Amino acid sequence: AKGSKFRRPACQHEHPQSPTRYFCFCGKTRDPPDDPFIVPHSCGDQCRKARLGCQHPCPLPCHPGPCPKCDLTKEVLCFCGQRSETVACANTEPQSGCEAVCGKPLGCGKHTCSQLCHAGECDPCHVQRLQACHCRKSTRKQQCSPGDGAWSCSAPCEELLDCEEHLCEEPCHVGPCSPCQFKPDLVKTCPCGKKPLVLLTPGQPRTKCTDPVPVCGAVCGRRLACGIPGHTCTAPCHTGPCVPCNKEVQVHCACGSTGSRMPCGLVHAAQASVEPQVLEHNGKEYTYPMVCNRKCGAMKSCGRHRC
Template identity: 40%
Template sequence: MSIAAGAKQQSFTDSDSDSDHSQSGESNSARRHTDLSNSIFKSYFDLTATTTSASPSPHDLSKIQSFLNSSSSGALSCLICLERIRPSDPTWSCGSLCFDVFHLLCIQSWARQASDLAALRASTRLPITSQKADETAIWNCPKCRSAYSKSQIPRTYFCFCGKLESPPNDNPWILPHSCGEVCNRPLKNNCGHFCLLLCHPGPCPPCPKLVKASCYCGKIEDVRRCGYKVYSCNSRCNKLLGCKSHKCKEICHDGECPPCHERGVYRCLCGKKEEEKECCERDFRCEIPCKKPLSCGKHLCEKGCHSPEGCGGCPLQGKRTCPCGKRVHEGMACDVAVPLCGDTCGKMLSCGFHKCHERCHRGQCAETCRMVVFKSCRCGSLKKEVKTCSGLYTFRL
């Protein structure tokens, strides 16, 4: 009994010892990955001089650090097959929005099936050839649904930054699927600087370079992080508005200043009427016709309210045509009526199908088309003669 008890106690002791060693190994591994992540971010900040009040907050880099920790600890999983992504597995990561990582074989199969299905649908539903449908077919990222063309189906395993094909996986001090070199990808907003992190999954962080930047309204200039160089000074904008009379009262803001809303009494374009309006609406038209004498001295301006120089010359001077427009007359006085040419009018009638067959005439053409036409019923089996064209080429029995 004592021997069995001793053996049992010994087995428990060995099990506890193995468990302790396992936990210790996992703890050491996690600590090593944490140290690696911290060292990467430390070198990143050291290279970019972070000791200012304008430094990015830790929250700004939380997403990239989360990707780093997941990748280094082996916690990444493929959203397509739901299997764990091992350090030796070829991968592809979405570079548009989500930056999620997938098995290379999984995303290739996904992309081919999705693009082939899209091409098949397009060729059957749209009036395009199968070749054109195949060329324009797209597939979407399984997570963020970002669209990619068929030519963008990944065919090769690259590191996260895209510089090295088939990166090694036997170096414990390099992140899996990383080349271990500086990322050097262009940072967002085309600031002209490049990412200084080591080759990493996920998005690149905001640019930490120190640059001189002005606020939106331009009154204050400060040294700020390049990724945060666009800012508001929280004081009044005071830019001159489009009216050239008043200044913007909004807080320092991005984009164009809003329209001027100062109220006042303004005259219409022709100057005959006064109304109280906002400054941005001060150029308005009244309902009174112009009626100013034209340059010929024989006619009045028939235009609506307009600026004083908007009357123009007399429309009856210069080249003039007969009412149907077939004969041109030059050098006639503006108060002399143009003679009729005697030809057929030929203007399109209101029905939209026939032309006026009367002689050249003044005034409007006949409002009702009197052409005799044959109209069909809705099914097209019967026709009958109708003396008045109404524009509806069907009739009911």
């Protein structure tokens, strides 16, 4: 018979037959009975709602408001994992850490953490060591790192090649040296590449890498280091690298008022340096970048005087 009366939470008056039906706080009972011994609108049963990060259902009797945090405790491993620590049930992480040295392996893969048991990532390895370059001719002090930490000194490798006659000319490099490029089975043509050796010296094949590579006598014609189309080697077919490009190119001073001609190879060499260069070539002196006699006129860094 009590079900025919409804008391609103904010109102102590009794209303006849509520138009809406409702559940108790914990949600297990529809239209909880009005009982003077229990909290209004509570079913009086254990709440049992699940709480975040906790396996234990809420132990309170069905109650208004959020469930309190679980007051049970549990054991978790400390940060370094060597001891266990008692924490509140809702914690997934240890809270204080133990007093031991962390000892976890560091990113370098060679050393372990020397800090005391700590939260978060270990600091990177601080060990400095002397590390040889790939060709083992130089060493330098560097931060301990994963792998062998080898570096390139960029000097010629100079390792004896597989031919056991020539030394490696590549800059200090990882891994094995390339095979000797003068080996008879690798050299099929004259140095400029135009004439096959079988036609150039028929019946007289090279047998070892120290045998000279025959030249064809025609103009070398290979593209030069400057890389400009049409700038090719004008020397007769030759072994070894081509000479720097001799083609004259137009260069200008910074203001553009004066120009002059300069061998392309010299420009190429001077551009490799940030400093202005004075270069000598066939008895002539060249300055790069070019400077003219005109006043520059640009404002100096003081902002008051002109150059």
